[in-house]
Amino acid sequence: MNRGLLSSYDWRRPVVRRTARTVHAVLLVLLFLVGLGPVLWLAKSAITPTQDTLRDPLALWPHGVDLSTIATAWTRVQIDRYFLNTVLLAAGSWLVQLVVATTAGFVLSVLRPRYRHAVSGVVLATMFVPSIVLLVPMYLTMVHLSLINTFWAVWLPSGASAFNVLIVQRFFANLPREVFEAARVDGAGAGRLFWSLVLPMSKPIIGVVSVFAVIASWKDFLWPMLVLPDPSVQPLSVRLPALQPFVELDVFLAALAIATVIPVALFLVFQRLFLRNDALSGAVKG
């Protein structure tokens, strides 16, 4: 078996075993409290009347369950509309990112024109530039293009992700080239190569890009806030802070809970993607 810090001899010593077990149990309790605690608290408080939450915020079990808060948030506070906006923004960003990253990766790693190194270079160079630099010029571009208050203002810039291009390019470079040569000999053009060979072989990397695109879009706040000033097109992340002063606490917490469901569900379903090391290189752009 793959060993770590402690040897099998260590593990046989009662002192070590007992200490390790105790530490691990304490760690598990802490992780439950810190990791899951706030989520569970939110879930409970979303269906607890305001008075109960305020009087005894740490009560383990709600006094009276009030499911109507969810319904109120969904309809009267129009969370349904903002939820739909969030979904549409995520879906569009996902599509743009996927199209840009797969076509670019295809050219750079499979078709390999001679200028590919220059192109890869200028794409990679953008990773050095913190996104804050883009904020004002991109905002003014959106104003000049009259894209303010349209979803395009969020969808299109999301495609300019050097990280996506990089990981897709790396994945495509490892696909077996003999298959492409054989297809070429049989007369397949670039389009055929892309659609019938490369894409079907690339489901894993498409999955990674997709999940991270949706989560990132769901998390995004500053950019949508700037380019979507009209509340009727805003996503949840932008709308929630603005709503807070006008909504009763239980309904507000219900709205927060609704905004959390999709990302947490995605995480639970695609755990493997998140808990592998892929996140390391992506973190640089914050």
Place this chain on the structure above:
Amino acid sequence: MTITAEKPTTAATGRPPVRRRRRSLVTWVRGGGLGALLFLLPMLVVFTAFSWYPIAESVVMSFQQTNLVTAPVFVGLDNFRTVLTDPLLWTAVRNTLWFALLALLLGYPVPLVAAVLMSEVRRFRGLYSALAYLPVVIPPVVAVLLWKFFYDAGPTGVFNTVLRAVGLGPLPWLQDSSTAMASLVMEATWAAAGGTVIIYLAALTSVSPDLYEAAEIDGASVWRKIWHVTLPQLRGVLLITFILQIIGTAQVFLEPFLFTSGGPAHATTTILLLIYDYAFAGTLGGDYGSATALSVLLALVLAVFSAVYFRLTRSWGTL
């Protein structure tokens, strides 16, 4: 592909230039050059419009007086002068450094300790990492608004209730300039630590068992193994996460913006908040020149860290 590779030989023959160019253009199209360019088009358009052009434009704008109404005017170094003489800048720089320092003290050791402990877990390790990572997937806005409620300064606030149970508090949390920044850092650490834990866990599995065995033959205790084997082996990854954290904390925006709007008394005004204020919070249209000047200055500082990060990840082959 093969035809494109022949292009230099065609060019080398002594045909008349016009004909040669037409000929090589035809071979280029026949060889799939045009197809490749068409496939590259989405990326070229998106990157030009939303990455390359804005980066260049931001440098140009930092030397201009710009608003949405009149044509931009070049003003030399005026914007930089305005920014560097703004007394708020130094407050913002100090606050950002303070945030970064607190985040290092609080947030840097926690994931490391957690990961070293978790790497020895033999059952349900997946559960441990899933629990540690869960806060990372909670939308940051939701997390901040939730913690804002937890931070209620009254005696019945969630955290103050917990403190009372152990005989402490109540603390003013976000209400007081002495505790506000630490409160932001606590939430930010909670929200980000899970990602770092996963990075360390992956690095720990690549530590060679031979090294531990060699240390054991020399009679090393668990502590000495951690100190002389584990930590030195993690050196590279520790440096990478350190740089990532510096780059991240230098750009902190969401927490000060949503928790405190930079208050109380500018105690949590960070550099990004200042840039945002220059550009978008003014009553008479934005001071886009000063905003870009400050962001260019920040980018120059961060580019150094980015370059180091890039070299490390490149040579470590972790990408």
